[in-house]
Amino acid sequence: MGRGWEGMALRMMRGRDFEFTVTGAEDVTAHCRRLSFADGGMLGATGVHPTMWVRLWFPDAGRPHQRAYTLVDPDPAGGAFGIDFALHDGPASRWASTAGVGDTIQATVQGSAFAAPDPTPARMFLVGDRASAPAIGSLLRALPDVPATVWLETQHGSDEHLPLARTGRDHHDLRFVPRENAGARLAAQVRTALPDLLGDPAEAYVWIACDTATTRDLARFVRRDLDVPKPRTHALGYWRP
Ligand SMILES: Cc1cc2nc3c(=O)[nH]c(=O)nc-3n(C[C@H](O)[C@H](O)[C@H](O)COP(=O)(O)OP(=O)(O)OC[C@H]3O[C@@H](n4cnc5c(N)ncnc54)[C@H](O)[C@@H]3O)c2cc1C
16 A cells, blocks of 8 residues: 655655554543554664654555554563554544454654753643643653643543543642633633743743644743743644544
8 A cells, every 4th residue: 555645755754664563452441542562673773752653554445544643651672562542533543443463553753752851840731632641641751750730631521531640649730621612621721820830931841732723822822922932842733623
């Protein structure tokens, strides 16, 4: 199956290709399914960083579709990792909901990077949803001693039971916000609360990954209205409504 212009562009950007094999499957919640994978040699070749993601090629109507997914608990020594798939309607989600042990999927590694905030932030502010929950979890684990406020937009009640909700640390303040008006409720809550929590903008770290429009809106607010320096922010839209 040819990958079209996306595949050509990734080859030009030196994307590296691997094949992953499903080794296990488990329902994390009613709307999130974790698949475990053997990494086909990827982790040894690429190394690992917080929020690390890969491009997977999902078959749909005879064509491959590329979608980004975040590694959960990557284990370079064992050549293994998991992926938590949010379940909705789409080629990636459909593939994940029926995939079983022994199934394989093609992957390209290109574009994932993480620059650890330096100096270590006095406080982190993380805004996301089911799709970015694995990345948020990896950030909380990478900087375990940094106090963090997390706004997690929920589309289902079960989103409150995603693994990141169970960090067990008192200095992780997790705030659930039901999705309303295409993300407007989440944006309003962050806009209202963040100015009082922020402290010195240069000592904060603000990480935003929800739907593309809400991400753009909040990134502009944080950088322009709250004067958080760009290197102390990260914003990437994770999905399009
Ligand atoms: C860097 C990065 C890392 C990501 N990591 C993960 C991850 O670990 N786990 C994960 O689940 N997703 C993750 N995502 C998001 C995922 O790539 C998108 O949700 C993708 O669109 C899903 O593809 P699909 O083929 O299932 O649906 P699509 O064909 O893209 O969309 C089909 C329909 O589903 C809707 N839809 C798509 N995504 C969502 C969503 N998240 N919630 C609600 N409705 C949606 C669309 O609006 C559309 O109506 C990541 C995205 C990025 C950019």
